[in-house]
Amino acid sequence: MRHMNAESDTRSRILAVARDMFHGRSYADVGIQEICEAARVQKGSFYHFFPSKRDLALAVIDDMADDWAHGFVAEAFDPSLPPVERLDYMVDAAYYWQKASADLEGRMPGCLFGNLALEMSTRDDVMRARLNAVFDKARDQFRATLDEAVARGALAAMDTEATASAMLAYLEGVILLAKTRNDPEVILRLGPAIKTLRIEMAH
Amino acid sequence: MRHMNAESDTRSRILAVARDMFHGRSYADVGIQEICEAARVQKGSFYHFFPSKRDLALAVIDDMADDWAHGFVAEAFDPSLPPVERLDYMVDAAYYWQKASADLEGRMPGCLFGNLALEMSTRDDVMRARLNAVFDKARDQFRATLDEAVARGALAAMDTEATASAMLAYLEGVILLAKTRNDPEVILRLGPAIKTLRIEMAH
DNA sequence: CCCGCACTAGACCGACCGGTCTACTTGTGA
DNA sequence: TCACAAGTAGACCGGTCGGTCTAGTGCGGG
Known part of the structure; x- marks a missing residue:
């Protein structure tokens, strides 16, 4: 049951939460810890999927652009x-x-x-x-x-x-x-x- | 010689530096310490003139709006x-x-x-x-x-x-x-x- | 059965954050 | 001359920042 989802559920939960937070506030104003809490994920998991906060933001942009286009x-x-x-x-x-x-x-x-x-x-x-x-x-x-x-x-x-x-x-x-x-x-x-x-x- | 300028020189130096920095970067990205260094001012002086970072931002807005209008x-x-x-x-x-x-x-x-x-x-x-x-x-x-x-x-x-x-x-x-x-x-x-x-x- | 690996948990790091506090200096008015 | 206040200096505070690291955990393939 571990690898059931393409692009694991944890990753997409982080992405979704980060998107909302960046959208509603700003990049600088949102912390990784806060994102982790909201996504019910630990730092370790976060950094397993995203090398840095900046890369997360990049991923959020791509993700949103995709949703937006479709x-x-x-x-x-x-x-x-x-x-x-x-x-x-x-x-x-x-x-x-x-x-x-x-x-x-x-x-x-x-x-x-x-x-x-x-x-x-x-x-x-x-x-x-x-x-x-x-x-x-x-x-x-x-x-x-x-x-x-x-x-x-x-x-x-x-x-x-x-x-x-x-x-x-x-x-x-x-x-x-x-x-x-x-x-x-x-x-x-x-x-x-x-x-x-x-x-x-x-x- | 102390009170020579209406609105002391220190205060306006802080204001000018903060304006440029907020303009060129962002509010969250600029720290008070950084502003103080650029304005060659100590924390004590900063907080003598501005009760908080937010109040500084408010002052910057007013200041710039003024310059802008005139x-x-x-x-x-x-x-x-x-x-x-x-x-x-x-x-x-x-x-x-x-x-x-x-x-x-x-x-x-x-x-x-x-x-x-x-x-x-x-x-x-x-x-x-x-x-x-x-x-x-x-x-x-x-x-x-x-x-x-x-x-x-x-x-x-x-x-x-x-x-x-x-x-x-x-x-x-x-x-x-x-x-x-x-x-x-x-x-x-x-x-x-x-x-x-x-x-x-x-x- | 057990090894390897994707993933998770969470303590920990040094740096820096906004803000406070006390001590000091210095010009001014009485 | 001296008291006072405006302004300056800078150590210090608890908290949070982005990021690292080590110790697991549990599933899949061999």
């Missing part, structure tokens, strides 16, 4: 939807996610990636690169959507890559503001304006 | 400029500021307020409120600019308050993305699209 991002960017509508779905998804946390814990955790990006970018280039990759993937989703909308004539020609980046930035910014206000409704109020962003092709 | 924000929102141009000035100001840091230290520190907002919002409501006030002031600058542009007929009628919030969010988001890429040029590339943001009046 979870609501995949849903929001549902190809059967008209492209422009997908943008609204993305905003809605962000809203409901944050609202659920706010209702449950009284706090808006914001975006794990955005949080970690601001906290760690100046301190750890490997983590920064990892976060960049996540943002690149998100931007590509936006870009594909915009490309399709342009191809269908739903939107005028534009620099879809730059506009996609702008939309991602806007979404992160809206979540940042909403978190600071601790009010998910901000996402609902400001989010839809994501569709008004536009960057023209260079010359 | 510094490039005041310049960028120069009332003698056509309103719409002020938005470009604001983006440019953000760019040059970040670029200067990047050239000097090799790292984009991003926006101190945005950084602290994401790090502390879920942990300290007083700090969150302080940061909110800073964001409110910034939004009001955007709003006044938009109001003026609408009054002059340079822009069509819109919900200027919501649009101002959206612009602030976008600016923060762009800076977040640029910091994650560690590339100030991102601000130059995405920033100008701030003018395309628009939220209509509700019904």
